[in-house]
Amino acid sequence: MKDEKVAEILNNEVLRQTEGLELIPSENYVSKDVLTALGSVLTNKYAEGYPGRRYYGGQQNTDAIERLAIERAKQLFGADHANVQPHSGAAANEAVYSAWLKPGDTVLAMDLSHGGHLTHGAAVTRSAQLYRFVRYKMKDPTTGEIDYDELRRIAHAEQPKIILAGFSAYPRQLDYARFAEIGREVGALLMADIAHIAGLIAGGVADNPFKYGFHVMTSTTHKTLRGPRGGLILSRGIVGNPLVKPPVALEHIPTLIDRAVFPGMQGGPHMHTIAAKAVAFGEALQPEFTDYARAVVANAQALAQELLQRGFTLIGGGTDNHLLLIDMVASRDVDGKTAERALDAIGLTVNANSVPDDPRPQFAPSGIRLGTPAITTRGMQPKDMAMVAGWIDTAITVRDDTEAQRQLAQEVQAVARQLKAIA
Ligand SMILES: Cc1ncc(COP(=O)(O)O)c(C=O)c1O
Numbered sequence: 001m002k003d004e005k006v007a008e009i010l011n012n013e014v015l016r017q018t019e020g021l022e023l024i025p026s027e028n029y030v031s032k033d034v035l036t037a038l039g040s041v042l043t044n045k046y047a048e049g050y051p052g053r054r055y056y057g058g059q060q061n062t063d064a065i066e067r068l069a070i071e072r073a074k075q076l077f078g079a080d081h082a083n084v085q086p087h088s089g090a091a092a093n094e095a096v097y098s099a100w101l102k103p104g105d106t107v108l109a110m111d112l113s114h115g116g117h118l119t120h121g122a123a124v125t126r127s128a129q130l131y132r133f134v135r136y137k138m139k140d141p142t143t144g145e146i147d148y149d150e151l152r153r154i155a156h157a158e159q160p161k162i163i164l165a166g167f168s169a170y171p172r173q174l175d176y177a178r179f180a181e182i183g184r185e186v187g188a189l190l191m192a193d194i195a196h197i198a199g200l201i202a203g204g205v206a207d208n209p210f211k212y213g214f215h216v217m218t219s220t221t222h223k224t225l226r227g228p229r230g231g232l233i234l235s236r237g238i239v240g241n242p243l244v245k246p247p248v249a250l251e252h253i254p255t256l257i258d259r260a261v262f263p264g265m266q267g268g269p270h271m272h273t274i275a276a277k278a279v280a281f282g283e284a285l286q287p288e289f290t291d292y293a294r295a296v297v298a299n300a301q302a303l304a305q306e307l308l309q310r311g312f313t314l315i316g317g318g319t320d321n322h323l324l325l326i327d328m329v330a331s332r333d334v335d336g337k338t339a340e341r342a343l344d345a346i347g348l349t350v351n352a353n354s355v356p357d358d359p360r361p362q363f364a365p366s367g368i369r370l371g372t373p374a375i376t377t378r379g380m381q382p383k384d385m386a387m388v389a390g391w392i393d394t395a396i397t398v399r400d401d402t403e404a405q406r407q408l409a410q411e412v413q414a415v416a417r418q419l420k421a422i423a
Contacts, residue, residue: 017422019413020347021388025323025371026168026196026223027349029378030276031283032423037276038228046268050258065275072281076202077217078210079234081254084277085261085269086231089195089220093119094127095265096216096233099256100189101161103130108151108160108188111135113354115170115325117193134158141356144172144316148182155186165209166193166218169353169369171304171319176212183213190214197321198232199224199373202284203293206321210236215253224296224322224373227280230273233257292376296322299372302382306389315355315367323371327355330366332396337364342399347412348391378419387415 001007017029030038042065048055051063051070066084073082086092097107110116114137118125121133134154139147155163163183165174176192183190192209198219200206209217217234221227235253262269283289297320304318307326315325328339336352343350353369360366372380375388391412398404 014422019416020349021412021416022374023343023348023350023370023372023388025369025373026220028223028226028373029422030222030226030228030280033279033283034226034228034276035423037279038272040272040275042271042275045271047271048262048268050262062271065271065278066269069274069278069281072278072285073232073234076281076284077198077234078208078236079217080236081234081257083233083254083257083261084230084274085266086218086233087266087270087273088229089117089193089218089231090119091261091265092218092220092231092233093117093193095257095260096191096218097127097131097162098264099253099260100216101131104132105162106132106134106158106160107162107164108134108136108155108158109162109164110146110167110170111137111356113358114138114141114356115167117166117168117195120164120166120193134160138316138356141315142317144170146174146178148175148178151178152182152185155182155188159186160188162191163188164191164193165214166191166195168196169323169325171314171316171321171323171325173207173320176207176209176214179209180213189216191216191218193218195220196223196323199226199284199289200293200297200321203290203296205290205293205297210234216257221277221280224293225280225284226292226373226377227284228273228276230270230277232277233261295381296372296376298382299376299380299385300324302385303370303372303389306386307392310389310393312393322373323369325353325355325367325369327367328396329355329360334396334399335360335364336366336368338399339368339396342395342405343368343392345399345405346391346395346408347416348388348395375419378416378422380419 046056047062051066069084070082109120121128136151139145165179192214194217197206201208219232222229300319300322313327313330328334340352350368350370353367354365355367358366
């Protein structure tokens with residue numbers, strides 16, 4: 001690269017990613033092929049519209065790549081329809097809301113401090129200004145079980161147009177059959193935001209909400225799915241669905257979604273990213289991806305066991321998926337931001353996170369969230385998790401001791417350098 005300033009920053013980032021352990025559960029390392037597609041000439045091409053229906057000429061290759069991505073996404077998740085154009089998970093969620101809702105309509109979604117995502121109606125988002133969000137929660141944060149009786153009560157009282165199952169900081173499996181039953185009782189569209197667990201669903205180690213009658217799934221493509229940064233919308237079971245009082249016929253959902261994405265929200269699709277999505281979906285369709293998904297969960301569960309043995313308090317009592325949420329105040333009497341910095345200092349990257357009904361402010365919440373998708377890609381195994389838990393524990397203890405931190409950082413770096421190289 002001729003631009004030395006940019007090259008230097010990129011090289012520094014390669015070093016950072018290589019020499020540290022990435023424990024943020026929403027991050028991963030993509031393959032060389034995904035990077036190649038992302039850096040391809042498709043970034044040069046405008047392709048507003050959809051395959052066969054574009055606003056510009058010269059679309060023989062863009063149509064082919066988008067059709068391939070769509071077909072692979074449908075196969076991967078058992079969908080009838082896929083829109084691969086959303087630039088991000090946030091855009092995918094907004095598009096579904098605008099496809100299905102009128103301003104003022106109600107959405108029943110997971111409480112944010114209980115694991116829901118910002119795009120599920122945080123007050124600071126545009127969606128929250130347009131639509132009314134009501135909340136369900138865990139019954140008991142020590143087990144993580146959702147309070148399905150309360151969910152049903154709220155659904156009947158509030159008559160939501162959408163019931164949204166999905167999370168960014170919830171370590172257990174959701175009972176999609178219960179969601180579907182309640183959704184059918186009140187005639188709500190059943191939407192699952194699988195941004196975090198898409199790779200686990202694709203790899204067959206987490207339930208697929210479509211099996212239980214969900215109508216729409218949104219996702220990111222860059223977390224457990226190990227693709228490029230981007231979004232995805234899938235739908236299924238539209239024709240003949242027994243939904244009782246839809247505001248619009250369900251069979252129109254694919255059209256409504258396509259229109260909501262383009263021209264509703266976005267302009268030209270990022271065709272280089274769509275090519276990279278096609279590569280990632282192709283990789284996730286391979287049998288090895290099932291091994292990867294299994295290993296992600298096995299590592300997360302081994303890490304949970306090690307942390308529990310060291311007296312850490314885990315929200316939900318453990319994990320069924322790829323992520324863990326530690327209550328650091330309850331565990332070690334430090335806030336999540338202090339813990340995040342202490343771990344950063346030794347090369348372990350995590351993020352501070354609220355715990356259910358957190359009394360602490362959002363910029364210094366009580367917990368940290370961590371996960372295993374990225375370290376699993378680099379080849380770490382359950383037997384390595386005792387070492388990781390030990391580092392986490394010691395990093396908190398020595399957080400004010402610069403020399404001890406330096407030594408720990410060297411240990412982490414030495415181990416990280418031996419792991420599988422990033423692409
Ligand atoms: C559940 C969930 N939905 C949506 C998003 C938003 O995705 P993006 O950051 O690509 O907009 C995230 C990202 O963290 C998420 O966890």
